Amino acid sequence: MKRSLFVLCAVLGLLAAPVCAALPVSEADYLKAEEARFDAADADHDGQLQRSETDAALTGGDLEIEPAIRNTCIQAGVGMVARYMPVPGTPADQAFKPLGKKKFLKGRQSLFAQADANQDGVVTAEELAAINQQFAQQCATLLTSPEEAVRPSPPPQEVPPGAMPQEGGE
Numbered sequence: 001m002k003r004s005l006f007v008l009c010a011v012l013g014l015l016a017a018p019v020c021a022a023l024p025v026s027e028a029d030y031l032k033a034e035e036a037r038f039d040a041a042d043a044d045h046d047g048q049l050q051r052s053e054t055d056a057a058l059t060g061g062d063l064e065i066e067p068a069i070r071n072t073c074i075q076a077g078v079g080m081v082a083r084y085m086p087v088p089g090t091p092a093d094q095a096f097k098p099l100g101k102k103k104f105l106k107g108r109q110s111l112f113a114q115a116d117a118n119q120d121g122v123v124t125a126e127e128l129a130a131i132n133q134q135f136a137q138q139c140a141t142l143l144t145s146p147e148e149a150v151r152p153s154p155p156p157q158e159v160p161p162g163a164m165p166q167e168g169g170e
């Protein structure tokens with residue numbers, strides 16, 4: 001884990017932004033920064049990201065997914081990147097529709113929630129490394145066995161009557 005985290009930071013470090021220095025990040029700070037990144041990427045200021053603008057918004061940021069992993073996920077059709085950073089010339093690219101700010105921020109929020117494994121409202125460098133690993137495995141699996149992609153998620157676990165699960169905390 002330590003080693004892969006170091007490699008991740010080293011790779012991201014080469015791409016200029018001191019990504020790992022920004023972690024841990026709170027959800028509010030993250031979304032504020034992402035909104036600023038959306039505005040910067042929206043070159044023609046029409047509130048939507050056209051095809052030429054999405055790469056700038058969906059790469060970089062505090063919760064950057066390692067480029068090699070992201071590319072695997074694009075090929076596997078996973079996540080916002082697959083839809084809004086499609087491979088040029090592919091059917092997904094032809095079907096591209098501009099990405100509005102609300103939808104972009106919703107996607108970023110969902111990435112944050114997924115990365116925040118212990119749900120304390122903060123994503124640490126360790127949690128970012130873990131989510132990278134998770135995406136790497138998930139996307140590689142989908143690429144090698146595409147039938148997994150259409151399998152519905154398992155039904156929620158049944159709770160025996162009378163056995164009330166503990167909710168929340170504090």
Ligand SMILES: [Ca+2]
Nearest residue numbers: 042046048050
């Ligand atoms: Ca635009």
Ligand SMILES: [Ca+2]
Nearest residue numbers: 116118120122
């Ligand atoms: Ca956390």
